[in-house]
Amino acid sequence: MEILEALKWRYATKSFDDDHILSEDQINILKEAFNLTPTSYGLQPLKLLVISDKILQKKLFEVSYKQEQVKTASHIFVICIEKPIDKNFIVKHFDLVKDIRETPDEVLQPYRDFLISDFSKKTDEDLRQWAIKQAYLALGNMLTTCALSRIDACPMEGFQPEAYAEILNMNTAFLEPVLVLPVGKRNESDKFASFKKVRRPLKEVILEV
């Protein structure tokens, strides 16, 4: 039941208490949750930007359709996808598997070669869409972790990715921001906190076969 209570407690926070700064431990838990997210083939085509600079947050607020949560949050996480997902990227992953698990090369090689060949057939846009799906998984994992840790958060697609990349000085040949997650402590005056959850009835969304 604890998990359901946490999921009912959370809501997409529209305004944070801007005097409240999350502790380093709380932020570290969220970084770990991001990194522990399962990804397709375990390739982790993602990076997480962590922002706590209030001047930067104000600039990001301007290119987030002036959504208050970006300006008032304790920290802003920006989930980015990596590029290119090429042979080098895949080889690096298998080197890590080898290091951590000491798996012999002859065991890894067929799988590695299969992935290199399979991924070489995908277009840049296919790879981009594949990576974006992994970013959404990370967002879900971080949101659940926030709920269980009683950290308020707002998942966000409502921002201008090109402007974010420019403000955050990102090299867009290698990184693309796809999701934003402001976190902090809900502002007592955020009326959304008391709104009833709107979800379709279970019997409408669950199909028992």
Ligand SMILES: Cc1cc2nc3c(=O)[nH]c(=O)nc-3n(C[C@H](O)[C@H](O)[C@H](O)COP(=O)(O)O)c2cc1C
């Ligand atoms: C991928 C995604 C993107 C979202 N983008 C925004 C956003 O830009 N701004 C916002 O205020 N809420 C955003 N939301 C919040 C949803 O509107 C909210 O989660 C939904 O209405 C359910 O409400 P609840 O999260 O409070 O239960 C987004 C949610 C998701 C999952």
